[in-house]
């Protein structure tokens with residue numbers, strides 16, 4: 737069954753996608769990668785994409801759809817695709833349904849790994865690194881491990897993270913642009929929201945439960 741995986745930056749989407757790929761033998765389809773690969777192959781379409789990008793333009797929906805179709809039609813990936821970072825808007829979501837329908841496929845599961853802005857902020861701000869062993873812990877989420885850290889907790893120090901504002905802005909943009917797509921899908925019976933604030937392993941277990949239905 738094909739899957740669409742949604743999740744803001746910082747929700748652990750990449751980790752979970754990798755897990756699904758390995759454990760359930762899936763193919764992760766990111767439109768960014770598709771575009772980059774096509775450019776690398778120097779096909780006529782690849783050259784068109786290259787010239788668009790070098791002129792500061794985006795690849796059109798039509799180009800993205802052509803590339804998507806090429807992958808979806810590939811029998812090796814049949815019913816084993818994780819759509820990652822696609823669809824980004826309702827128009828693309830409708831397009832995807834059309835393409836899948838034409839190739840006699842569908843979306844089995846839509847998974848939204850949700851995480852609040854507060855958690856994202858804590859994950860960045862609470863990061864502490866040990867001066868002695870370089871281990872990274874989080875003062876909000878690893879309290880016990882910090883107390884018991886073998887080097888001594890005095891070696892765990894906070895470092896100012898210059899990326900803080902960028903990460904938060906990226907999170908906000910994602911949530912804002914993705915909301916209409918989530919609204920589009922959330923009425924479906926195959927839509928599942930999973931708490932991305934949970935431990936990585938717990939999230940993995942929940943995804944497993946969903947996929948084994």
Ligand SMILES: [Zn+2]
Nearest residue numbers: 866868869887
């Ligand atoms: Zn240490």
